[in-house]
Amino acid sequence: MLYLDNSATTPLLPEVKDAMLPYLLEEFGNPSSKYYSLAINAKEAVESARTHVARLIGCSNNEITFTSGSTETNNMIIKGTADYYHSKGNHIITSKAEHPSVLDTCKFLESKGYEVTYLEVDRYGRISVEDLQGSIKDTTILVTLMWGNNELGSLNPIEQISNICLNRNVLFHTDATQVVGKIHFSLEDYPGITFLSCSAHKFHGPKGTGTAYIRQDQYGISTPITPLIHGGGQENGLRSGTLAVHNIVGMGKAAELALRNLKINIETLVELEEELITVLEKKFSSHILFNNDSKDKIPGVLNVQFIGINNEILVKKLAPIMAVSTGSACSSSKPSHVLQSAGFSLEQVRNTVRFSLSHIVNKEDLVLFNNL
Numbered sequence: 054m055l056y057l058d059n060s061a062t063t064p065l066l067p068e069v070k071d072a073m074l075p076y077l078l079e080e081f082g083n084p085s086s087k088y089y090s091l092a093i094n095a096k097e098a099v100e101s102a103r104t105h106v107a108r109l110i111g112c113s114n115n116e117i118t119f120t121s122g123s124t125e126t127n128n129m130i131i132k133g134t135a136d137y138y139h140s141k142g143n144h145i146i147t148s149k150a151e152h153p154s155v156l157d158t159c160k161f162l163e164s165k166g167y168e169v170t171y172l173e174v175d176r177y178g179r180i181s182v183e184d185l186q187g188s189i190k191d192t193t194i195l196v197t198l199m200w201g202n203n204e205l206g207s208l209n210p211i212e213q214i215s216n217i218c219l220n221r222n223v224l225f226h227t228d229a230t231q232v233v234g235k236i237h238f239s240l241e242d243y244p245g246i247t248f249l250s251c252s253a254h255k256f257h258g259p260k261g262t263g264t265a266y267i268r269q270d271q272y273g274i275s276t277p278i279t280p281l282i283h284g285g286g287q288e289n290g291l292r293s294g295t296l297a298v299h300n301i302v303g304m305g306k307a308a309e310l311a312l313r314n315l316k317i318n319i320e321t322l323v324e325l326e327e328e329l330i331t332v333l334e335k336k337f338s339s340h341i342l343f344n345n346d347s348k349d350k351i352p353g354v355l356n357v358q359f360i361g362i363n364n365e366i367l368v369k370k371l372a373p374i375m376a377v378s379t380g381s382a383c384s385s386s387k388p389s390h391v392l393q394s395a396g397f398s399l400e401q402v403r404n405t406v407r408f409s410l411s412h413i414v415n416k417e418d419l420v421l422f423n424n425l
Contacts, residue, residue: 054373054374054375054376055374055375055376055414055418055419055421056375056376056411056414057375057376057377057408057409057410057414058376058377058378058407058409059255059353059409059410059411060203060204060231060255060354060378060407060409061378061409062254062255062260063254063255063256063257063258063411064257064411064413065257065258065259065303066257066306066307066310066413068306068310069257069258069259069303069306069307069310070303072302072303072305072306073259073299073300073302073303073306074299076095076098076298076299076302077299080094080095080098080298081095082094082095082298083095083295083296084096084098084099084296084298085285085287085295085296095296095298098298098301098302098305099119099296099298099301099302100114101302101305102301102302102304102305102306102308103117103119103301103305104305105305105306105308105309105312106264106304106305106308108308108309108312109233109234109308109309109311109312110229110233110238110239110240110249110251110266111238111239111240111241111242112240112241112266112268113269115269115273115275115289116266116267116268116269116275117264117265117266118264118265118266118267118288118289118291118292119262119263119264119288119292119296119301119304120262120263120264120265120292121261121262121263121297122252122253122254122260122261122262122263123152123154123228123230123250123251123252123263124152124154125263125281126250126251126263126264126265127152127154127155127158127197127226127228127250128154128158128281129265129278129280129281129282129291129292130197130226130248130250130265130267130278131145131155131158131159131162131195131197131226132158132161132162132279132281133278133279133280133281134194134195134224134226134248134278135162135167135194135195136278136279137277137278137279138194138195138224139194141192141194142190142191142192142193142194143166143167143168143192143194144167144168144169144170144190144192144193144194145159145162145167145168145169145170145193145194145195145196145197146169146170146172146185146188146189146193146195146196146197146198147159147169147170147171147172147196147197147198148171148172148173148174148180148198148199148394149171149172149173149174149390149394150174150178150199150202150390150391150394150395151197151198151199151228152199152203152228152230154228155197155199155228156390159171159197168192170188172184172185172188172198173394174394174395175395176395176396177202177205177207177345177346177350177395178202178204178205178207178391178394178395179202179207179208179209179210180198180209180210180214182210182213182214182217185198185214185217186217189217189221189223193221193223194223194224195223195224195225195226196214196218196223196224196225196226197225197226197227197228198214198225198226198227198228199227199228199229199230199231200227200228200229200231200232201229201231201232201235201236201350201351202231202351202391203230203231203391204356204380204389204391204392204407205344205345205346205350205354205356205391205392205395206231206345206346206350206351206353206354206355206356206409207345207346207349207350207351208232208236208349208350208351209227211227211243211246212242212243214227214245215243215244215245215246216245217245218245218247219244219245220245224247224248224276225245225246225247225248226246226247226248226249226250227246227248227249227250228249228250229249229250229251230250230251230252230255230263231255231351231354232351233251233255233256233311234255234256234257234307234308234311234312234315234318235255235256235318235319235322235351235352235353236319236351236352237315237316237319240266240268246266246268247267247268247276248265248266248267248268248276249265249266250263250264250265250266251263251264251266253300253303253304253307253308256307256308256311257307257310257311257411257413258300258303258304258306258307258308259299259300259303259304259307261297261300262297262300262301262303262304263304264304265291265292267291275289275291278291280292280293282294314412317412318412319352321412322352322353322410322411322412323352323353324416325353325410325412325414325416325419326352326353326354326355326410328416328419329355329408329410329419330343330355332419332420332422332423333355333357333422336422336423337359340359340360340361340362341357341358341359341360342357342358342360343355343356343357343358344356344357344358344392344395344397344401344405352410353409353410353411353412354407354408354409354410355407355408355409356392356405356406356407356408357405357406357407357408358401358404358405359404359405359406360404361404362404363403363404364379364403364404364405364406365379365403367406368406374421375421377406377407377408378406378407378409379405379406379407380392380405380407388402388403389402389405392405
């Protein structure tokens with residue numbers, strides 16, 4: 054099968070699997086235990102992984118908190134901020150094109166009396182910085198906007214958003230699930246980003262683990278939030294629960310590989326994307342339209358309309374030989390709210406398929422389209 058649904062999840066790299074196996078078998082200790090070697094080894098493995106994740110996104114080790122993935126992290130940050138700062142304000146700003154774990158969390162908070170502004174997005178799913186500026190109020194406690202769109206691949210103007218939030222003294226959370234390990238950035242260059250979410254399985258790590266980046270001040274004090282999960286006080290009291298050491302080790306290894314190979318991986322994705330565009334245009338000619346922008350985007354993500362062809366029928370037809378999707382894996386049963394928020398008609402949405410590449414895809418395999 055030609056796997057072209059890497060925005061949903063990515064295959065585990067062999068090096069990642071090899072790094073994980075000892076912590077499923079021999080090195081099974083609980084890192085919260087003390088003194089004996091199995092516990093110490095587990096704790097050291099977790100801290101090593103924390104270092105690799107921190108290096109990948111450009112922050113300090115102490116700013117990384119391990120979670121089960123971006124859905125938990127998004128809930129943790131948004132709910133935790135809303136609760137901790139409720140005496141200062143009750144206004145949150147997001148956009149209509151966010152991941153369901155952000156939108157549904159915001160809707161939940163609305164039911165609890167919080168005010169949420171849902172910014173409009175343009176044809177490519179990007180917000181307007183002018184709209185953001187005009188939406189910030191004295192009661193605004195959090196802006197939460199994704200870095201890269203999971204369906205259109207578009208990059209929001211994060212530097213401008215970061216600076217606006219910094220200048221207006223508003224906390225800023227970005228869901229960076231789709232960009233970590235796929236574009237080059239360092240959080241040192243974005244002082245306005247307070248919080249960031251990411252998941253290991255989007256850059257060839259295991260499912261079920263991710264991180265919350267929580268910025269520390271110059272004195273090493275973390276931005277305070279109310280924990281989502283209470284219990285044994287793991288992860289500095291921010292995320293209780295026994296750590297999934299094998300998964301965390303896998304995330305650390307995937308982060309190490311992603312950083313080491315970032316430049317060549319990006320070049321490979323750009324080359325594969327160009328080849329896929331050529332193949333699609335040659336095969337389907339005037340019967341397709343590309344919904345995504347050609348610039349300021351995640352490399353390797355294409356959002357394509359097949360005019361007059363229902364996307365569910367097309368995806369099912371392709372399924373024996375090729376894995377693609379109609380949109381986000383977290384809302385696959387519904388027509389894409391992302392495309393609808395970007396102004397596409399329901400018919401256009403139902404004709405759209407997302408192709409998302411990986412650097413391990415073989416360019417020669419893309420000729421499978423010629424057999425359709």
